[in-house]
Amino acid sequence: MARTSPAGAIGNYRIRELTTPAGIDAIRELWDDLVARVAHQSFLHELPWSAAVCGQLLPGIVCYYCVYDGETLIAVIPLERRSWGLGFLKLRWLQLPTHSNIFLGDILLDQAYHRESVFSAVLDHIDRVSSFHWDYCKLRKFCPRSSLYSLARQEGMMTRQVGNCSYTSCRDGADAGRISRKMWKNVSRLSRKAAREIGPVNMDCSEPGPACEGSFRDFLDIESSGWKGESGSGTSLSADPRSSDFFRSLMVDSAQEWFARVFTLKFGAHKVASMLAIKSNSIWYLLKIGYDEEYRAYGPGSILLQAFIERVVAEEDTAEINLTTAPLWAERWHFPSVPLYESLVFGSTLRARACRIYYGLKFRLRQREAGPGGVLAHC
Known part of the structure; x- marks a missing residue:
């Protein structure tokens, strides 16, 4: 579906709605041109x-609300429409795409328009051309260098910290040297043990082409071999066809379009760990990592991460490894982290006023529980 607001109806901007992959692909050239003008580009x-x-x-x-200034695409803002409840008590809200396999959030915004009311124009567009009378808009899991962070600061949105994202710089050996020496030595010891008892330790990297499907299937098999499989929590990608199709699209179908790779660790002929990663704007983003429970005693996931770090530190155009989340094991590596935020924008309905009071009290309570420095930040 593609719907466009009447010319001149939303300030000086024209807004078009896209809801299908075909619609997105139809503006590929304009999209790619906009990405080059985003302040801090990422895979998102x-x-x-x-x-x-x-x-x-x-x-x-x-x-996907595509905002044009004349014929120039200046922003793409993805939003879901959600509702809950009945009658007058039925809440309606907008939010960024939300799923257990979406770890970070952001919008595309031309950096030359950071001080313009582009986001407000999209909300006005929704009010004018749809019957969806939203009460609030939730913007979740964005980091300090995102376009959303700049927007939240400019608009003075109600904002709180909702998580963290671990990372490590890797421009040179000195950056790698900041990683926990104890952890590094322990992983090196386990790697030598695996080499002695099972076979040579090697890491393979997929390349775009027919073989990439095989590497992705290896990841699915490895991830589902342990506690995430059917006999465990059932949270592996193999247990969810929609999620596995999503990652196949990223890692296999689109492998020629961007730098998506599958890294596989082997002990001899045994494939024991695998990782899905995407490189964008000199940053490697780690989306998924799994290991074969049979070899758990050797720490295959940690050995894979160590081999990956050693590889990318040697790359001249790599500045950072980003874990996209903050797993507990990242603390053992002494990886630093940055906060992830949630911001709220409230509509003009009576329910919106109640929501503003409710969330204001909720945010302040969380701030008190967190103590000095808390989680509340009115950007």
Whole structure:
């Protein structure tokens, strides 16, 4: 579906709605040109990510609001429409694409328009052309260098910290030297033990092409071999066809369009760990990592991460490894982290006023529980 606001109806901007991968692909050239003008580019801004979210993970749920200034695409804002309750008590809200396999959030915004009311124009557009009378808009899991962070600061949105994202710089050996020496030595010891008892330790990297499907299937098999499989929590990608199709789109179908790779660790002929990663704007983003429970005593996931770090530190154009989440094991490596935020924008309904009071009290309570420095930040 593609719907456009009447010319001149929303300030000086024209807004078009896209809800299908075909619609997104139709503006590929304009999209790629906009990505080059985003202040801090990441994989979230690249077209293959949004096409996979729209086509495989959340089909028919996300609407991409494309904002034009004349013929120039200046912003793409993905939003879901959600509701809960009955009658007058029925809440209606907008939110960024939300799923257990979406770890970070952001919008595409031309850095030249950071001080313009582009986001407000999209909300006005929704009010004017739809019957969806939203009470609030939730913008969740964005980091300090995102376009959303700049927007939240400019608009003075109600904002709180909702998590963290671990990372490590890797421009040179000195950066790698900041990683826990104890952890590094322990992993090196386990790697030598695996080499002695099982076979040579090697890490393979997939390349775009037919073989990439095999590497992705290896990841699915490895991840589902342990506690995430059917006999455990059932949270592996293999247990969720929609999620596996989503990651296949990212890692296999779009492998020619961007730098998506599958890294596989082997002990001799045995494939024991695997990782899905995407490189964007000199940063490696680690999306998924899994290991074969049979070899758990050797720490295959840690050995894979160590081998990956050694590889990317040697790359001249790599500045950072980003874990996209803050897993507990990252603390053992002494990886630093940055906060992830949630911001709220409230509508004009009576329910919106109640929501503003409720969330204001909730945020302040969380701040008190967190103590000095808390989680509340009115950007």
